[in-house]
Amino acid sequence: MFLRYRKIAYVLVVLIAGVMILSCQSNQSIGGKKGSPERAVQRALSWVYGHPAHFADGGFIEISEEIITFYILTGHTDDPLQKNSYIREIQKLLELIKSKKDFRLQPPEYTMFLAIASISEKLELKTIDFRKIIEQEMLSNPMVYPPHITTNIWNTVFLERMGYNPPRSLNEIMSNSTLAREVRQRLLFRHVKAPFDQMYLDPISITTYDITHEIFALTDFGELPPPPVITENQAFFSELFDSIIEWAMTAKHIDVLAEAIMCVKILDLENVPSLQRGIEFIISKQKGDGSFGVTNPGRPNVYRHGILVSIMALTLP
Numbered sequence: 001m002f003l004r005y006r007k008i009a010y011v012l013v014v015l016i017a018g019v020m021i022l023s024c025q026s027n028q029s030i031g032g033k034k035g036s037p038e039r040a041v042q043r044a045l046s047w048v049y050g051h052p053a054h055f056a057d058g059g060f061i062e063i064s065e066e067i068i069t070f071y072i073l074t075g076h077t078d079d080p081l082q083k084n085s086y087i088r089e090i091q092k093l094l095e096l097i098k099s100k101k102d103f104r105l106q107p108p109e110y111t112m113f114l115a116i117a118s119i120s121e122k123l124e125l126k127t128i129d130f131r132k133i134i135e136q137e138m139l140s141n142p143m144v145y146p147p148h149i150t151t152n153i154w155n156t157v158f159l160e161r162m163g164y165n166p167p168r169s170l171n172e173i174m175s176n177s178t179l180a181r182e183v184r185q186r187l188l189f190r191h192v193k194a195p196f197d198q199m200y201l202d203p204i205s206i207t208t209y210d211i212t213h214e215i216f217a218l219t220d221f222g223e224l225p226p227p228p229v230i231t232e233n234q235a236f237f238s239e240l241f242d243s244i245i246e247w248a249m250t251a252k253h254i255d256v257l258a259e260a261i262m263c264v265k266i267l268d269l270e271n272v273p274s275l276q277r278g279i280e281f282i283i284s285k286q287k288g289d290g291s292f293g294v295t296n297p298g299r300p301n302v303y304r305h306g307i308l309v310s311i312m313a314l315t316l317p
Contacts, residue, residue, distance in 0.1 A: 035283055036283075037279060037283065037314040037315075038314075040282070040283045040286050040310075040314055041311055041314050041315055043286060043290035044286070044290045044291065044292070044307055044310060044311045044314075045290075045311065046290045047289055047290035047291045047307060048066065048069075048304075048307065048308070048311070051304070053066050053093065053096075053304065054096075055100055055103075060097070060103075060106075060109050060112065061108070061109065061112055062304050062305075063093050063096060063097060064109075064112035064113070064115065064116050065112070065304070065305060065308050066089075066093055066304075066308060067090050067093050067094070067115075067116045067119060068115060068116070068119065068221075068308075068312075069308045069311055069312055070086045070087075070089045070090045070093075071086075071090060071119045071122075071123070071221075072221055072312050072315060072316070073086045073311075073315055074086045074087055074090075074123075075221075075222075075223070076315050076316065076317060087123060087125070090119070090120075090123065090125060091125055091127065094116070094120060094125060094127035094128060095127055097116075097127075097128060098127055098128050105133065105137055105138070107143040107146065110138060110141075110143065110144055110155065111151055111154045111155055111158075113130075113133070113134075113138075114134070114138075114154070114155055114158035114159065114162075115154070115158055116130075117130035117131075117134065117158070117162065118158045118161055118162055121162060131162075134159075134162075134164070139159075139164065145166075145167065145168070149173065149176050149177055149178060149210075150177075150178055150209075150210040150213050150214050152168070152173050153170070153173060153174070153177055153214050153217055153218070154213065154214075154217045156168065156169070156170045156173060157170060157217045157218060158217070161220075174227070174229065177214055177229065178207065178210040178211050178214055179211055179214050179215070179227075179229045179230070180229050182207075182211060182240070183229060183233050183236065187207070188204065188207045188208065188211070188240070188244075189236075189239075189240050189243065191203070191204050192204060192240070192243040192244050192246070192247040193243050196247065196250045196251065201251060201253070204247065204256075205253065205256055208244055208248075208256050208259070208260065209256070209259070211263075212259040212260065212262065212263050213259075215230070215263045215266060215267065216262070216263075216266075219266050219267070221262075221266065221312075222265070222266040222316065226266075226267050230267055234267075234269065234270075235271075237267065237269060238269040238270060238271050238272055239271075241260050241263055241264050241269060241272055242271070242272045242273060242274050242275075244256070244260040245257060245260050245261065245264075245272070245274040245275065245277075245278040246274050248260060248278070249274070249277070249278060249281050252285075254282060254285060254292050254306045254309075254310060255305055255306045255309050255310075257278055257281065257282060257313075258282060258306070258309035258310045258312065258313035259309050259313070260278070261275065261278050261279060261282070261313040261316075262309070262312055262313045262316055265313075265316040265317065266316065279313070279314065282310050282313065282314065283314070286310075290307075291303070291306075291307050292306050292307055292310045
């Protein structure tokens, strides 16, 4: 009788092992193991493809952010077919912008317009005459340089990158950048190091956005080396972003978390213990339809934004 039970147990072990092997093979066949960054990106892209960006509800910025996302994806795939697929998506989005005959640039849109103009030139996608619009509507418009320093940095970076001479050079305005101020004053550093307080959610988020977006612009999303303000203070920024990631996980703030992870990867920062946990946190919050939860309802396009920055954070190596 004992032998019979041993045989039954053996059969059960074999069956369980077989099911586990088949399960692993199934997960790998659909784009990586379940829970992997690669699988999460593919699921999120399925959501993006199924929910096309449009001009309603702040749609120009939605469309522009989507162009930036696909641009980053083109730089991090070795598959030429996949790269061409991403470029076709960018082309479709540019055609969408061109098709809106009554489209007029608004000040909040200038920066995104310059970003996609730069991308279009790099990829040689001449869908829109970006330079005509820049030269007729933007170079002499004071709203291209509003009081917001991060916007000034973005606009200056992209104008200089396309060969224009902005009224103020990048070197001239970098001393007032949010990055430089943080090195001098360490205000955000102290806030994210302190015990979590819901009252500071928006101020911390806004300052973090400024810092991350200055890094995105100055490094061209990782294609250029970091500026001196980063390289001369690398240990400080490693600790700062480690604390921002911890803070964002506590706040369940997916878009701040994703952008902080992007910066850690772009800057190749060392000694950031929270990085892997931050990546796993994003993946754990992915919903059944491929989207991610976000906690900043003040933005009209926050839902799509949270998905796009999560894709970029998980894509960057």
